[in-house]
Amino acid sequence: MRKWISIVMIAALVLTGGFTWEHWLPAVADFSLRQHRAITLRQVGIGLLKYTDPVMRNVGLYLTPEFTESLDEHFLYFTKPQQEEAPADTEDDAIKAANLSALSGTYHQISGTAVANATDFDVSALLENTVAMPEFTAGKPAVLIYHTHTTECYRNADGISNTTDESKNVVAVGEAMKKIFEAAGYQTIHITEIFNQPDFSGAYANSRAVVEQVLKENPTIQVVLDVHRDAISSNGIDYYPVTEVNGRQAAQIMLVCGTDAKGLSHPNWRQNFTYALQLSRQMGALYGQLSRPVNLRRDRFNTHFTPYTLLLEVGSAANTLDQAIYGGELTAKAMIDLWKSA
Numbered sequence: 001m002r003k004w005i006s007i008v009m010i011a012a013l014v015l016t017g018g019f020t021w022e023h024w025l026p027a028v029a030d031f032s033l034r035q036h037r038a039i040t041l042r043q044v045g046i047g048l049l050k051y052t053d054p055v056m057r058n059v060g061l062y063l064t065p066e067f068t069e070s071l072d073e074h075f076l077y078f079t080k081p082q083q084e085e086a087p088a089d090t091e092d093d094a095i096k097a098a099n100l101s102a103l104s105g106t107y108h109q110i111s112g113t114a115v116a117n118a119t120d121f122d123v124s125a126l127l128e129n130t131v132a133m134p135e136f137t138a139g140k141p142a143v144l145i146y147h148t149h150t151t152e153c154y155r156n157a158d159g160i161s162n163t164t165d166e167s168k169n170v171v172a173v174g175e176a177m178k179k180i181f182e183a184a185g186y187q188t189i190h191i192t193e194i195f196n197q198p199d200f201s202g203a204y205a206n207s208r209a210v211v212e213q214v215l216k217e218n219p220t221i222q223v224v225l226d227v228h229r230d231a232i233s234s235n236g237i238d239y240y241p242v243t244e245v246n247g248r249q250a251a252q253i254m255l256v257c258g259t260d261a262k263g264l265s266h267p268n269w270r271q272n273f274t275y276a277l278q279l280s281r282q283m284g285a286l287y288g289q290l291s292r293p294v295n296l297r298r299d300r301f302n303t304h305f306t307p308y309t310l311l312l313e314v315g316s317a318a319n320t321l322d323q324a325i326y327g328g329e330l331t332a333k334a335m336i337d338l339w340k341s342a
Contacts, residue, residue: 093237094236094238095155095237095238095240095318096237096238096239096240097239097240097241097242098232098239098240098241098242099241099243099252099289100241100252100254100293101241101243101252101284101288101289101291101292102280102284102291102292102293102294103284103288103289103291104289107293110127110128111127111128111281112280112281112284112285113277113280113281113284113291113293113294114294115277115293115294115295115296116293116294116295117296118295118296118297118298119259119261119296119297119298120298121259121261121296123270123273123296126270126273126274126277127277129274129277130274130278131271131274131275131278131307132342133338133339133342134222134223134306134308135222136186136220136222136339137220139187140187140218140220141187141188141189141218141220141221142181142186142187142188142220142221142222142223143178143181143186143188143189143221143222143223143224143225144188144189144190144191144211144214144215144221144223144225145174145177145178145188145189145190145191145225145227146174146190146191146193146207146210146211146224146225146226146227147169147170147171147174147191147192147195147226147227147228148196148203148204148206148207148226148228148302149170149195149196149200149203149228150164150169150171150192150193150194150195150196150197151164151169151194151196151197152169152170152229152317153165153168153169153229153317153321154168154169154229154315154317154318154319154320154321154323154324155240155318155319155320155321156168156320156321161231161317164194164197168321170227170229170314170324171190172321172324172325173227173229173314173324173325173327173328174190174192174225174227174328175190176325176328176329176332177225177227177328177329177331177332178190180329180332180336181332181336184336186336189214189218189221191207191210191211193210195207195210204301204302207226207302208302211302212305215305215306221306222306222308223306223308223309223335224306224308224309224310225310225311225312226301226302226303226309226310226311226312227312227328228311228312228313228314229313229314229315229316229317229319229324230313230315230316230317231316231317232317232318238316238317238318239316239318240315240316240317240318240319240323241254241292241315241316241319242315242319242323243287243288243289243290245287245288245290245326245330248326249320249322249323249326250287250290250323250326250330251314251315251316251319251323251324251326251328252289252290252291252292252315252327253283253290253291253292253312253313253314253315253327253328253331254291254292254293254294254295254312254313255276255279255280255291255294255295255310255311255312256294256295256297256301256303256310256311256312256313257269257272257273257276257294257295257296257303257310257311258272258297258299258300258301258302258303258304258311259273259298259299259300260300261297261298261299262299262300264300264304265304266303266304267304268304268307269304271307272303272308272309272310273294273296275307275308275310276294276310277294278338279291279310279331279334279335279338280293280294282334282335282337282338282341283330283331283334286330286333286334286337287330287334290327290330290331290334292313295313312328312331314327314328314331315327
């Protein structure tokens with residue numbers, strides 16, 4: 001039965017005029033996910049895609065090498081992420097520190113930061129640009145923090161990589177950042193709702209709907225931060241990016257910027273990217289090797305809400321929560337310093 005369903009879907013693809021999975025399948029996903037009133041159609045369509053996904057994924061990989069990447073934001077890959085087994089302590093040979101700073105000497109850097117450009121865009125003309133800092137309204141919400149992958153957590157004795165316990169996952173990092181912002185006078189809203197359960201594949205659609213509503217209710221918000229943690233593994237070794245600031249270990253931070261390369265609307269991505277470059281340099285000026293290279297992506301990753309929207313990868317699954325919280329706090333302080341220096 002699965003075979004015949006797959007054959008029908010492949011035939012439909014051929015009849016639509018091409019083998020470009022990157023454009024055809026995302027369009028199907030976007031259609032089904034936007035039809036809020038067509039509940040039955042949406043459920044049937046997503047159920048069908050779940051059923052045929054393993055077969056279609058293999059066919060897609062054969063037809064278009066970029067097939068896997070094209071699924072990221074369109075939620076068509078329904079396999080849940082594998083659980084990383086985090087060791088209990090840093091003495092384990094399976095866990096190692098890594099210096100991934102933009103200023104480490106590993107990367108070509110310009111004016112104090114480096115860029116990991118995963119797009120086809122030539123951004124060389126933007127590297128020396130600056131943007132005006134956000135204008136906040138006194139006494140009104142200025143910053144919004146949320147977590148698309150809410151259950152992501154850090155190395156601990158329980159050997160888990162995901163938990164709903166807000167004292168152990170990325171929510172704790174977001175809460176620490178909120179305290180820094182509010183202590184400096186910037187009213188902050190922190191969304192702690194879980195978006196990646198029970199269906200991990202719908203996390204970005206789930207978080208987008210809630211964030212859009214919060215922004216509608218609080219139009220004074222200028223800065224939007226989606227706080228995640230990375231997962232860095234190679235040859236059976238889990239790496240944790242870390243640096244020392246004022247005698248204390250801090251998780252290194254990667255600022256991620258989405259684009260409109262996959263056809264989703266993102267008119268301000270160049271401004272977001274320039275803002276991220278300025279923030280990365282400020283982090284370097286204040287805290288040395290805290291910032292990893294700014295990561296420019298083909299996916300939008302919901303970074304289109306405001307001109308000052310960023311996705312933050314705070315450390316990795318192998319960092320400790322204490323390292324992650326400290327890295328998040330330093331990033332918030334660097335952001336505040338950047339705003340005030342304008």
